[in-house]
Amino acid sequence: xPQDRVDEMALEEATTPTLxxxxxxxxxxxxxxxxxxxxxxxxxxxxxAVVAVPGSVLPQRPQDPADVATYLADNPGLGVWLDRLGLxxxxxxxxxxxxxxxxxxxxxxxxxxxxxxHGRALRARPxxxxxxxxxxxxxxxxxxxxxxxxxxxxxxxxxxxxxxxLPRFRVDTGLEDSGALTLSAERGYLRESGNIVFHLALVGxxxxxxxxxxxxxxxxxxxxxxxxxxNAVTDYDTFVGGTAFAPGSLxxxxxxxxxxxxxxxAEARPVDFAAEVTVREPGGQARPAVIRVNxxxxxxxxxxxxxxxxxxxxxxxxDAAGEVAFAGAVPFLPQDAVYTSRGVIKVxxxxxxxxxxxxxxxxxxxxxxxxxxASVHPQPDAPLLVLTVWRGDLGLDTGVPQNVYELDVxxxxxxxxxxxxxxxxxxxxxxxxxxxxxxxxxxxQGTPRFVALDLRHDPALGAxxxxxxxxxAGLTVSLFTPRRRIWLRLTENDGRTVVDSAALARGDDLGxxxxxxxxxxxxxARPGEDRSGDGPR
Amino acid sequence: xxxxDLSTVLVVGATTAYAIGFVAFAIDLAHLADRVGRPAARRxxxxxxxxxxxxxxxxxxxxxxxxxxDILVEAPADVVPRRKAVxxxxxxxxxxxxxxxxxxxxxxxxxxxxxxANMYEFTAVGTFVAVATFLVLTRWRDVRFLGTIVVGxxxxxxxxxxxxxxxxxxxxxxxLQSYWLVIHVFIATTATGLLTVSFAASALQLLKDSxxxxxxxxxxxxxxxxxxxxxxxxxxxxxxxxxxxAPRELEALSxxxxxxxxxxxxxxxxxxAIWAEHAWGRYWGWDPxxxxxxxxxxVYAAYLHARTTAGWSGRRAAWFVLVGYATxxxxxxxxxxxxxxxHAYSGL
Ligand code: HEM
Numbered sequence: 106x107p108q109d110r111v112d113e114m115a116l117e118e119a120t121t122p123t124l125x126x127x128x129x130x131x132x133x134x135x136x137x138x139x140x141x142x143x144x145x146x147x148x149x150x151x152x153x154a155v156v157a158v159p160g161s162v163l164p165q166r167p168q169d170p171a172d173v174a175t176y177l178a179d180n181p182g183l184g185v186w187l188d189r190l191g192l193x194x195x196x197x198x199x200x201x202x203x204x205x206x207x208x209x210x211x212x213x214x215x216x217x218x219x220x221x222x223h224g225r226a227l228r229a230r231p232x233x234x235x236x237x238x239x240x241x242x243x244x245x246x247x248x249x250x251x252x253x254x255x256x257x258x259x260x261x262x263x264x265x266x267x268x269x270x271l272p273r274f275r276v277d278t279g280l281e282d283s284g285a286l287t288l289s290a291e292r293g294y295l296r297e298s299g300n301i302v303f304h305l306a307l308v309g310x311x312x313x314x315x316x317x318x319x320x321x322x323x324x325x326x327x328x329x330x331x332x333x334x335x336n337a338v339t340d341y342d343t344f345v346g347g348t349a350f351a352p353g354s355l356x357x358x359x360x361x362x363x364x365x366x367x368x369x370x371a372e373a374r375p376v377d378f379a380a381e382v383t384v385r386e387p388g389g390q391a392r393p394a395v396i397r398v399n400x401x402x403x404x405x406x407x408x409x410x411x412x413x414x415x416x417x418x419x420x421x422x423x424d425a426a427g428e429v430a431f432a433g434a435v436p437f438l439p440q441d442a443v444y445t446s447r448g449v450i451k452v453x454x455x456x457x458x459x460x461x462x463x464x465x466x467x468x469x470x471x472x473x474x475x476x477x478x479a480s481v482h483p484q485p486d487a488p489l490l491v492l493t494v495w496r497g498d499l500g501l502d503t504g505v506p507q508n509v510y511e512l513d514v515x516x517x518x519x520x521x522x523x524x525x526x527x528x529x530x531x532x533x534x535x536x537x538x539x540x541x542x543x544x545x546x547x548x549x550q551g552t553p554r555f556v557a558l559d560l561r562h563d564p565a566l567g568a569x570x571x572x573x574x575x576x577x578a579g580l581t582v583s584l585f586t587p588r589r590r591i592w593l594r595l596t597e598n599d600g601r602t603v604v605d606s607a608a609l610a611r612g613d614d615l616g617x618x619x620x621x622x623x624x625x626x627x628x629x630a631r632p633g634e635d636r637s638g639d640g641p642r
Numbered sequence: 643x644x645x646x647d648l649s650t651v652l653v654v655g656a657t658t659a660y661a662i663g664f665v666a667f668a669i670d671l672a673h674l675a676d677r678v679g680r681p682a683a684r685r686x687x688x689x690x691x692x693x694x695x696x697x698x699x700x701x702x703x704x705x706x707x708x709x710x711x712d713i714l715v716e717a718p719a720d721v722v723p724r725r726k727a728v729x730x731x732x733x734x735x736x737x738x739x740x741x742x743x744x745x746x747x748x749x750x751x752x753x754x755x756x757x758x759a760n761m762y763e764f765t766a767v768g769t770f771v772a773v774a775t776f777l778v779l780t781r782w783r784d785v786r787f788l789g790t791i792v793v794g795x796x797x798x799x800x801x802x803x804x805x806x807x808x809x810x811x812x813x814x815x816x817x818l819q820s821y822w823l824v825i826h827v828f829i830a831t832t833a834t835g836l837l838t839v840s841f842a843a844s845a846l847q848l849l850k851d852s853x854x855x856x857x858x859x860x861x862x863x864x865x866x867x868x869x870x871x872x873x874x875x876x877x878x879x880x881x882x883x884x885x886x887x888a889p890r891e892l893e894a895l896s897x898x899x900x901x902x903x904x905x906x907x908x909x910x911x912x913x914x915a916i917w918a919e920h921a922w923g924r925y926w927g928w929d930p931x932x933x934x935x936x937x938x939x940x941v942y943a944a945y946l947h948a949r950t951t952a953g954w955s956g957r958r959a960a961w962f963v964l965v966g967y968a969t970x971x972x973x974x975x976x977x978x979x980x981x982x983x984x985h986a987y988s989g990l
Contacts, residue, residue, distance in 0.1 A: 144952075151940075154969075157940070158933070161934060167928075399917075400920070408923065574912075576912075577905070580905060584901045585901070613894035615898075
C-alpha cells in the first residue's frame with residue numbers, strides 16, 4: 106500500500122513491542138518504552154478527548170454548584186455514584202488528571218531524547234549522494250559548458266540562499282572514486298526544531314497554569330456610586346486564594362466608583378456599561394479610569410472586571426420614636442433583563458421595640474396595573490419600591506454570618522393588614538411613607554447605582570501567554586517547513602559538465618519539483634548553457 | 643425592504659446557486675466515471691513514478707496526473723469531450739459565492755458590526771469560507787471532484803441556517819463587543835470552513851481506498867474466500883470513485899488543509915482564552931464550549947500524531963479527520979443549542 110509511508114521516527118517505533126525482560130528493572134524499562142511510544146501517546150490523546158466530554162454534559166461543581174445540587178436532588182441514586190466517581194468535578198478528578206499527567210510524562214520521555222538526536226543532526230553533514238538517482242521520482246539532468254568546480258559554486262549559492270546565518274540548504278561536497286564531484290544538500294532542520302519547541306512549550310504552558318493556580322487570588326466586591334473599595338481581604342464580599350497564596354501579595358490600592366452609566370435599547374437589550382472610577386495606588390496619584398465589560402482595569406497586579414450592576418436605593422428608616430435607625434444605600438440584585446431587583450433592608454438598631462426587616466422589589470420603570478406592578482425597562486424612568494415589612498429578631502447577634510441579601514425570618518413575623526394579608530407599601534423616590542404596624546417611617550432619598558466587581562490576580566498570565574505563543578510558533582514552523590534533500594553529481598567531459606540531480610522529500614511535498622527546478626535553472630543560466638535538459642520529472 | 647432583508651435574499655440566492663452547482667458537480671462525477679472506463683484516456687502503468695509522485699508533484703509532466711498507481715494521460719482537448727457539467731457547476735458555485743459575499747457584507751452593514759455574532763451568521767461565514775477555500779484550491783489543482791461533497795454540505799448547512807438558526811440582523815450584547823470577537827470568531831469560522839474541505843477529502847479517500855481494496859480482492863485468483871462478502875463499494879454503482887485521485891493523494895490533500903485548519907484552531911482556542919480573560923475574568927473555565935473546542939483540538943492533534951505512527955497512517959488516520967469533523971459539528975450545533983454556558987449567543 107502506498108499509504109504505508111513509514112517515517113524514520115516511525116521505523117524505530119515498529120520495533121517496540123518486545124517482550125518484557127526478566128526483573129523489575131527490565132519491566133520498568135519496558136513500561137517506560139511503551140509509555141513514551143507514539144502509539145501510547147496517540148491512545149492517551151484520544152483518551153484525553155474522551156474523558157473531557159462528561160464535564161460538558163453534567164453540571165460541574167466549580168462552575169455551577171447550584172445545578173449540581175439540583176441534579177443530585179433529582180437523581181438521588183445515580184447522582185451519588187456519579188459524585189463518587191468525580192463526575193461533577195471532572196477536571197480535578199483523579200482519572201482526568203491521570204490521563205493528562207501520563208500524557209505529559211510520555212511527552213517529556215519522548216521529546217528529551219529527540220532533543221539530543223536533533224542536536225546531533227544539526228551538527229551532522231547532509232547524507233552522501235546515493236549511487237543511483239533513477240529510483241527518485243524527482244530528478245533532472247543538464248549539460249553545461251563550464252568546469253565542474255564552477256557549477257558546484259553556482260549550485261551551492263543557489264541552494265544556500267541569500268542568508269548566510271540561516272542558509273536555506275546545508276550543502277556538502279564530495280569526490281567519488283570515479284572522479285565525479287557530488288553535492289549533498291538538506292533543508293528543513295527547523296521542522297524538528299519547531300516540533301520540539303511546540304512540545305516543550307506545551308509542558309511550559311501546563312507548568313505556568315499550575316503555578317498561576319497556586320499563587321492566584323480572586324474575589325468579588327459590590328461598590329455603590331460615591332463609595333469605594335480597598336484591596337484587602339476583609340473588603341471583599343467573597344474571596345478565594347490559591348494554595349500558595351499569601352495575603353501579603355495584596356497591593357493596598359483603592360477604587361472609588363464615581364459614576365456608572367448603562368445604555369439599553371428600547372427592547373431592554375444592553376448596549377453599553379461603563380463604570381467611571383478613581384484609582385489610587387499606594388504612593389501614587391489618584392487617576393481616573395473607566396471599566397467596561399470587555400475592558401478590565403489593571404491596577405496593582407490585579408485586573409478588575411465589571412461583572413454586574415444594579416440599583417442601590419438610598420433610604421433612611423426612622424423608628425417608632427422618630428430616631429434615625431438606618432441610613433444608607435442598599436444594593437438590590439437584578440433578577441431579570443428589565444432589572445426587577447430584589448433587596449433586603451435590615452434595621453437592627455432601633456431605639457425602641459422590635460427590630461425591622463424590609464423585603465421587596467425595586468422596579469426601575471414601573472407600570473402599575475390592577476394585577477400588580479411590574480418593570481418594563483431597566484432604566485430608572487419611573488422607579489418604584491414595593492416592600493413588605495417584618496418585625497421581631499433579625500438574628501444578627503447569633504454570631505452566625507448572614508447573607509445580606511436574604512432575611513432570616515425564623516425570629517420574625519410579617520406585618521399584616523386587617524384581612525390577614527401582608528401589608529405592601531409602595532414608595533416613590535423622594536417620598537416618605539409610614540411603615541405598617543406603627544414601626545416608623547421610610548424615606549427614599551435617591552437611587553445610586555452599584556457595580557459588582559470581580560478582582561483577580563494571576564501572576565502567571567504573562568508566562569501563559571508566552572508559552573501559548575511558543576506553542577503556536579513551534580507548531581506553524583513544524584507543520585509548514587518542508588524537509589528536502591537534493592543531490593547533484595557532476596561529471597566532466599570535454600570541458601563540459603553533465604549535472605545529474607535528484608530530490609527527495611519527507612512525506613508529501615508539493616514544492617519539491619519546483620525546488621529542484623530552481624537550482625537547475627540557476628545552473629543552466631550560464632553562458633554556453635545547454636537547454637536540452639528535460640526538466641525535473 | 644431594508645439591508646438586512648436584502649442580505650437574506652442574497653443568501654437564499656446563493657443557496658439556490660449552490661444547489662444547482664451541487665447537482666452539476668454530481669452529474670460531472672458520474673460522467674467522469676464513464677470516461678475513465680472509455681479509451682479516450684489512456685492509462686499508463688508506471689509504479690516507480692507513481693510511488694514518488696504527490697499531489698501537484700507531477701506538474702512538470704504535461705497534463706499527466708497520478709491516479710492510483712496509474713498515470714492518467716489525458717488526450718488532447720479536441721478528442722476528450724469537454725466536461726460541460728463541471729463548467730456549469732463551477733460557474734454557478736462562483737456566482738453563488740459572489741451573492742454570498744455581498745449578502746454577508748450587507749448583513750454587516752445592516753447590523754452595524756461584523757457579520758458573525760450568532761449561529762445564523764457563523765454558518766453563513768463558515769460556509770462562505772468552505773466554498774472560497776474550495777474554489778481557491780481548484781485554481782491550484784484540479785480538485786473539482788471535491789465539489790459534490792463540499793457544496794453539498796454547504797447547501798445543507800445554509801438551508802439549516804436560513805430555516806432553523808435564522809435571526810434578524812441586530813446588534814449584540816456588550817459581552818460580544820470586542821475586537822477579540824472579530825478575531826476569535828472569524829478565525830474559528832474560517833477553520834471550520836477549512837476543516838469541512840479536509841473532511842470531504844478524507845471521506846473520499848476512505849471510499850476510494852475501500853473500492854480499490856474491494857476491487858483488488860475480487861480480482862485476485864484466490865478470491866473465493868472473500869467473494870462471499872463482496873464489497874459494495876467495488877460495484878459499478880460507485881464507479882464515480884474511479885475518477886478520483888489515488889487515496890494517497892487525497893490523504894496528502896486532506897493533510898495540507900487540516901494542517902492549516904489545525905493551526906487556525908489552535909489560534910482560535912488561544913484567542914478565545916484571551917477574550918475570556920478580558921470578558922469573564924478567567925482565561926479558561928471549562929465552559930461547554932471550551933470543553934468542546936479543547937476536544938476538537940485534541941482529536942486533530944491525535945490525527946497529526948496518527949499520521950506519523952507506524953500502522954496508523956493512511957486509512958486509520960483518515961478516520962481521525964472524520965471524528966475530528968464530527969466534534970467540530972457537535973461543538974457548533976449540540977453545544978450552542980443544548981448545553982448551557984457563558985457562550986450563549988446562538989441568538990435563538
Ligand atoms: C500534550 C500532548 C501532545 C500534543 C497536544 C501533541 C501534539 C502534536 C502535534 C499537533 C503534532 C504535529 C505538529 C508538529 O509536528 O509539531 C505533533 C507531532 C509530534 N508529536 Fe506530539 N503531542 C503531544 C504529545 C506527544 C508525545 C507524548 C509524544 C511522544 C510519544 C509526541 C511525539 C510527537 C512526534 C514525534 C511528533 C512529530 C511527528 C512528525 O515527525 O511529524 N507528542 N504532536
